[in-house]
Amino acid sequence: xxxxxxxxxxxxxxxxxxxxxxxxxxxxxxxxxxxxxxxxxxxxxxxxxxxxxxxxxxxxxxxxxxxxxxxxxxxxxxxxxxxxxxxxxxxxxxxxxxxxxxxxxxxxxxxxxxxxxxxxxxxxxxxxxxxxxxxxxxxxxxxxxxxxxxxxxxxxxxxxxxxxxxxxxxxxxxxxxxxxxxxxxxxxxxxxxxxxxxxxxxxxxxxxxxxxxxxxxxxxxxxxxxxxxxxxxxxxxxxxxxxxxxxxxxxxxxxxxxxxxxxxxxxxxxxxxxxxxxxxxxxxxxxxxxxxxxxxxxxxxxxxxxxxxxxxxxxxxxxxxxxxxxxx
Amino acid sequence: xxxxxxxxxxxxxxxxxxxxxxxxxxxxxxxxxxxxxxxxxxxxxxxxxxxxxxxxxxxxxxxxxxxxxxxxxxxxxxxxxxxxxxxxxxxxxxxxxxxxxxxxxxxxxxxxxxxxxxxxxxxxxxxxxxxxxxxxxxxxxxxxxxxxxxxxxxxxxxxxxxxxxxxxxxxxxxxxxxxxxxxxxxxxxxxxxxxxxxxxxxxxxxxxxxxxxxxxxxxxxxxxxxxxxxxxxxxxxxxxxxxxxxxxxxxxxxxxxxxxxxxxxxxxxxxxxxxxxxxxxxxxxxxxxxxxxxxxxxxxxxxxxxxxxxxxxxxxxxxxxxxxxxxxxxxxxxxxxxxxxxxxxxxxxxxxxxxxxxxxxxxxxxxxxxxxxxxxxxxxxxxxxxxxxxxxxxxxxxxxxxxxxxxxxxxxxxxxxxxxxxxxxxxxxxxxxxxxxxxxxxxxxxxxxxxxxxxxxxxxxxxxxxxxxxxxxxxxxxxxxxxxxxxxxxxxxxxx
Numbered sequence: 141x142x143x144x145x146x147x148x149x150x151x152x153x154x155x156x157x158x159x160x161x162x163x164x165x166x167x168x169x170x171x172x173x174x175x176x177x178x179x180x181x182x183x184x185x186x187x188x189x190x191x192x193x194x195x196x197x198x199x200x201x202x203x204x205x206x207x208x209x210x211x212x213x214x215x216x217x218x219x220x221x222x223x224x225x226x227x228x229x230x231x232x233x234x235x236x237x238x239x240x241x242x243x244x245x246x247x248x249x250x251x252x253x254x255x256x257x258x259x260x261x262x263x264x265x266x267x268x269x270x271x272x273x274x275x276x277x278x279x280x281x282x283x284x285x286x287x288x289x290x291x292x293x294x295x296x297x298x299x300x301x302x303x304x305x306x307x308x309x310x311x312x313x314x315x316x317x318x319x320x321x322x323x324x325x326x327x328x329x330x331x332x333x334x335x336x337x338x339x340x341x342x343x344x345x346x347x348x349x350x351x352x353x354x355x356x357x358x359x360x361x362x363x364x365x366x367x368x369x370x371x372x373x374x375x376x377x378x379x380x381x382x383x384x385x386x387x388x389x390x391x392x393x394x395x396x397x398x399x400x401x402x403x404x405x406x407x408x409x410x411x412x413x414x415x416x417x418x419x420x421x422x423x424x425x426x427x428x429x430x431x432x433x434x435x436x437x438x439x440x441x442x443x444x445x446x447x448x449x450x451x452x453x454x455x456x457x458x459x460x461x462x463x464x465x466x467x468x
Numbered sequence: 469x470x471x472x473x474x475x476x477x478x479x480x481x482x483x484x485x486x487x488x489x490x491x492x493x494x495x496x497x498x499x500x501x502x503x504x505x506x507x508x509x510x511x512x513x514x515x516x517x518x519x520x521x522x523x524x525x526x527x528x529x530x531x532x533x534x535x536x537x538x539x540x541x542x543x544x545x546x547x548x549x550x551x552x553x554x555x556x557x558x559x560x561x562x563x564x565x566x567x568x569x570x571x572x573x574x575x576x577x578x579x580x581x582x583x584x585x586x587x588x589x590x591x592x593x594x595x596x597x598x599x600x601x602x603x604x605x606x607x608x609x610x611x612x613x614x615x616x617x618x619x620x621x622x623x624x625x626x627x628x629x630x631x632x633x634x635x636x637x638x639x640x641x642x643x644x645x646x647x648x649x650x651x652x653x654x655x656x657x658x659x660x661x662x663x664x665x666x667x668x669x670x671x672x673x674x675x676x677x678x679x680x681x682x683x684x685x686x687x688x689x690x691x692x693x694x695x696x697x698x699x700x701x702x703x704x705x706x707x708x709x710x711x712x713x714x715x716x717x718x719x720x721x722x723x724x725x726x727x728x729x730x731x732x733x734x735x736x737x738x739x740x741x742x743x744x745x746x747x748x749x750x751x752x753x754x755x756x757x758x759x760x761x762x763x764x765x766x767x768x769x770x771x772x773x774x775x776x777x778x779x780x781x782x783x784x785x786x787x788x789x790x791x792x793x794x795x796x797x798x799x800x801x802x803x804x805x806x807x808x809x810x811x812x813x814x815x816x817x818x819x820x821x822x823x824x825x826x827x828x829x830x831x832x833x834x835x836x837x838x839x840x841x842x843x844x845x846x847x848x849x850x851x852x853x854x855x856x857x858x859x860x861x862x863x864x865x866x867x868x869x870x871x872x873x874x875x876x877x878x879x880x881x882x883x884x885x886x887x888x889x890x891x892x893x894x895x896x897x898x899x900x901x902x903x904x905x906x907x908x909x910x911x912x913x914x915x916x917x918x919x920x921x922x923x924x925x926x927x928x929x930x931x932x933x934x935x936x937x938x939x940x941x942x943x944x945x946x947x948x949x950x951x952x953x954x955x956x957x958x959x960x961x962x963x964x
Contacts, residue, residue, distance in 0.1 A: 333833045334826050341823055344812035351771065351809055352824040352877070353795035416814050 162409045162461075166424040173428060177435040184438055191313050195305070197430035198315045199374055199381070200400055201423065205326045206370020207401040208422045212330070213363035214343040214414030215264065215271035219279035220371040221391025221398035223256050225286045227375025232295025232385025239298040246376060253372035256282070257365030264364070265357040275364075279391065279398065286387045295385040305381035315377060322373075326419045329366075339363050343414020371397070403450055404429055407457040428453070472534070473498045473630060473662045474519070479528035481514055488514040489525070490686045496631065501653060501663045503673040503694070506683030506706055507924070512666055515683070516633050519664075520552040521545035532630075551624035552633040557616050559608055559623075566591035566604035569623045594626045598655050614645035621652055625661070632656060633664040636757075638672055650676050668756050670699055670961045682706055700954070703961075707924060707953040714901055715929030716908035718948055722932070723747030725783070726884050726916035727768070732777030737763045739940045741777070745885070750907065750917040752931030752948070754924070754956050760940040761920045762804060765887045768918075769801040770794045782884065795824060797885075800878025802871070804889040804920075810874040811862045818844050818858040821876045828881075847876040851906060868899025875906065886910065889920045904930055924953045936960050 157164060177184040203220050210217045227249050234245045256278065263274035307314035330336035338359040342349040349356050371390075374397065378389055390397050408425035410417025429450070436446050474496040481489040489511045496502045506512045517523045519530070521542040530537055532548055539545050545552075559568045567574070569591045577583040591604035600618050608616060617637060624632045638646055653663055653676055667673055673680060674694060682690040682705045690697070690705050727745040732738055738760045745751050753761045766772035768779060770788040779786050781797040788794050794801070803809035811820050821844045822829070829839045844858055851872045855865055862873055871891065878886060891907065892900040907930065911917050921927050927934055931948040936959040944959040 332835055332837070334830045334835055335833060337819065337823070337826055337835065340815065341812050341819070344814055345808070348809055348812050349823075351769075351791050351801065351803065353790075353792040354823070355792060415812065 163418065163421050163424070166407065166409060166421055166428075170424050170428050170431065173431050173435070177431060177438075180435065181438045184435060187311075189434070189438075191311075191316065193427075193430050193434045194316045194319075195313050195381075196434060197426050198319045199377055200397065200404060200429060201319055201426045202322060202377065203367075203370045203374040203397055204401040204404040204422050204426050205322060205419060206367035207405050208326070208408075208410055208417060208419055209330075209339060209363045209370075210271075210367040211402070211405050211410050211412060212343045212414055212417050213339045213360055214346060215275075215360065215363065216402065216412070217260065217275045217364065217367045218272065218398045218402075219256065219260060219275040219282060220367065220374075220401055221396055222279040222282035222286065223253070223368055223371040224375040224378065224390030224397050225387050226282050226390075227252065227372050228379045228382075228389050229286050229289055229294065229385035229387050231376060231379045232293075232297055232383075233289070234295075235298040235301060236296040242298045242301055245298075249372050249376060250369060253368040254365055256371075257368035258361060260368070261357075261361030261364040265360050283391060289387065291387060293382075293384045293386040297379055297383050301380050302383060303380070305377055323419060323423060330419060335359070335362055340415060343416075345415070400429055400450070403454045403457075406454060406461075409461065411461070412458065425457075471498050472496070473532065475529075475531040475534075476515070476519070477529045477531075479515065479518060479525045479530075481518060481523060481525050487686050489518075492528075492683075492686075492688050494681060494688060494691075496662045496664060497679075498630075498662060499657050499660045500678040501657060501665055501676055503677035503680040504664060504666045504683065505668070505670070505673065505680060505702065510683040510706075511686040512683045513635070516552065516635065516664065516666065519545070519631075520550055520633060546627060546629075549628060549630035550633070551627055551629040551631070553617070553620050553624060553635065553637060555636045557613075557620055559616055559620060561609040562607065564605050564607050565595075565602055565611070565619055565622075568608055568619055569594060569604070569626050571623075590626070591622070594622045597659065598622055598625060598652050600652070612645070614648060618648065618652060621656070625656065625659075629661065631662045631664065633666070635666045636668065637665070638667055638669055646672070668961060670702060673702075674699065703954050703957050707957060716905045719748055719750065719908070719911050719932050722749045723914060726781065727918070728778075728780040728783075729764075729768070730778045730780070732764070732767060732779070733775045734763060734767050734772060734777075735775065737940050738767065741940075741942055743935055743942065745916045745918055747884075747914050747916050748911050749932050750911050750919055750930055752927040752934045753918065753920045753937060754927045754934055755937030755960050757922065759937040759960070761937050762889055763940075764937075765801060765889050765918070765920060768794070768885075768887060769799060771801075795881060798881070798883045799885045799887070800881060800883035801887045802874050802878065802889060802891060804893065806867075806870050806874055806894075811870055811877075813863045814861060816859045817848070817853070817855050817862055817865070817873055820862055821847065821858075821873055821880060824877060825880045843880055844876065847879055851876055851879075852902070866899070867895040868902065871895060871899075871903060872906075875903075879910075883915065885916045885918065887918045887920070890922065891919060892921075892923070892926060900926075924956055927951075927956060928953060938962075 183189055203224065207217055207220065231245060231249055235242065260275050260278050263269045264271050303314060305315055309317055338349065338354050341352065341354060342356045342359045346356055375390065379385055404425035405422050406412060407428055408421030410421060432449060433446060472495050476492065476494040479489050479492045492515060494515060504512045514523065518525050519539065521539040521544050524540060530539060537548060539548065566588045570587055575583045575586040575590065588604045595602055595604065598618065598621065600622065602615060608619065637649060656663055665677060677694045680692065680694050680697065681688055682702065684706060723746055725744050726747050729741060729743050732741040741764060753764065755761050763772055767774050770790045770793050779788060786797050788797060807813060818840065822840050826835065829836045829843065841858065848858065853872045853876065854869055862870055865873065888907065892903050895903065907917055919930060928948065928951050933948055934946045934951050934956060935942055936944040936956060938960060946955060
């Protein structure tokens with residue numbers, strides 16, 4: 141009896157491993173990197189640093205969740221970096237001018253995100269421009285608009301707005317809670333809603349989705365809007381953390397949110413080209429990038445090495461997934 | 469000197485589960501046009517692929533001009549002077565004619581650079597040998613499909629090919645272009661080139677061929693000079709077969725008209741097509757590839773633009789501009805290519821089956837998973853879909869089970885009209901019969917079924933009525949019970 145039960149449970153464990161092999165691998169890699177960090181730096185293993193890493197992960201995480209939707213739908217969004225810069229500058233400057241209008245300003249930024257997403261979506265669905273080109277051009281336009289406003293960091297956030305990045309709920313940073321809620325929401329949208337199903341089906345095959353009576357243009361627009369909203373949240377968060385609007389924060393500085401978010405999504409196992417992928421995977425990708433950055437900073441490695449390492453990671457990740465696919 | 473250019477002796481080739489060629493003998497004379505005919509899957513394509521180096525035979529011998537050769541790759545075939553021209557052209561549309569003819573063999577000058585003048589001159593020479601009046605500097609995309617085909621033939625000639633295999637060269641050609649093709653073939657003959665001409669259109673064969681070989685079920689059943697055989701004999705040789713498949717009994721007592729198409733025209737592939745389909749009826753659409761069968765289905769399903777004509781569904785004029793509109797009129801379409809147009813590979817049985825009807829089981833955009841499981845589960849049971857679980861990735865299902873998932877996907881939307889395009893293509897024999905019985909069951913439940921098929925036994929065994937297409941037009945209608953393969957084939961090949 142017990143023998144049989146043991147065999148059964150080992151079999152269901154085996155099945156769990158088989159079905160989630162990719163994600164277990166990614167989290168395994170995250171674990172290995174974390175262990176290496178623990179060995180290398182005594183500072184790394186403090187609880188303060190733990191929440192610090194999480195807070196860093198939030199900035200990249202919010203936009204990466206958005207990017208997951210777009211890549212799942214079969215596209216890519218290279219405009220998020222510029223969108224983040226735009227939101228940072230506008231938020232800080234508007235808040236300086238109208239310190240009492242915090243919530244309306246936040247709402248306005250979200251509307252702006254909606255407009256950017258709709259713009260990208262329209263270029264792609266109506267004008268049939270390849271997502272890569274369309275969003276790159278949008279990014280260029282947005283970044284130009286930001287820099288017209290001034291090249292130096294400007295503005296000042298409204299009193300209290302720093303809570304978004306720095307507030308604490310007990311021992312847990314407020315942004316970590318917000319991030320957790322967003323993760324759950326994204327998982328829910330992908331797995332439980334009609335929209336999520338449509339996005340995955342459209343990414344799997346636009347034509348089959350269309351032949352299955354799905355309005356794929358609407359679906360693609362929705363994916364780009366979700367992605368831009370993710371970028372807006374990241375922009376708001378960064379502004380809250382820095383207290384000022386930096387016109388280069390999103391795409392021109394060392395943190396290239398456009399490329400980093402794509403790295404996180406691809407490392408997380410979402411297929412470039414769409415149709416397959418998970419938010420949980422993306423979160424692992426985000427944490428890998430965040431933990432690596434943190435370790436490099438603590439150990440005092442030159443920032444440029446980070447670029448080299450990120451480049452290698454993205455190559456390894458994509459090569460690992462595509463070689464496995466050929467093996468099948 | 470031996471006049472046999474090609475001798476293929478006792479060629480056998482098996483694929484998993486099927487013997488494609490069984491001890492086949494085939495030969496060609498110098499400068500002859502040798503027609504090869506047979507139904508889909510009769511083995512003619514396999515033999516040509518062996519001759520052109522795509523496959524190697526399991527056993528048998530190939531001799532070219534008396535010498536035994538081993539044709540291990542298409543490159544070797546080319547070196548040996550064998551060229552094949554496929555139905556889909558293999559040319560680069562952005563290069564010009566000369567560049568295409570000499571692709572990969574461009575003449576170089578002293579410095580190793582491209583010698584454009586010599587390239588154009590040589591191309592001009594080849595074109596002239598074929599009697600073609602095409603400027604070698606014309607970009608390929610400016611040429612008609614027929615002209616592009618001529619360029620491909622010119623390419624074969626420039627390779628000094630002794631044998632040119634043409635796989636359905638006339639499928640996309642009409643009237644005058646066909647005459648040009650025949651002239652070019654005559655020019656090739658005059659230069660001592662052997663042409664192997666594969667075609668379904670028997671009328672052409674009698675016009676162009678010197679000899680004919682008939683394939684059936686992986687064997688050669690006949691070879692003779694074309695003058696020693698007549699058309700009905702040829703048709704009989706092609707299709708005479710032992711019936712092994714079982715079909716459900718035909719339907720009777722059909723209901724009201726579900727689909728009515730009047731004077732439908734679309735591009736130049738469908739002209740003035742009219743037909744009617746009643747509740748409970750299975751209507752088979754027969755015709756050669758490219759005769760407009762699939763395009764008709766796409767028009768009805770809103771996946772192809774209609775230039776003129778009217779489609780009525782259940783007596784109402786239907787404006788169907790997209791598959792989404794088609795769904796509103798309760799139309800389901802099981803496409804010919806399940807993997808490209810039917811199922812999203814990588815997604816589960818449940819996700820695929822639920823796709824077109826997802827909006828029916830949701831509240832505030834949230835999918836009702838319990839209802840989804842129930843619905844898909846019950847259809848999977850009705851259709852006897854064999855899968856370890858509903859969460860199984862459809863990639864791991866067999867062809868027959870995949871087709872059932874596509875069927876489930878549409879049945880869940882509760883359609884009145886189902887269009888099956890090649891319902892059993894790529895499905896093994898046992899599963900075929902299962903699909904046929906399912907289709908008949910659906911008809912008996914009151915659905916109207918339009919079935920497009922290239923397989924004559926399927927058309928004849930399943931259809932209550934058969935509509936035959938030829939070059940975009942309806943050329944005949946037969947009652948299923950009176951139809952014979954000869955009658956259908958005659959209509960489909962001659963259009964009379």
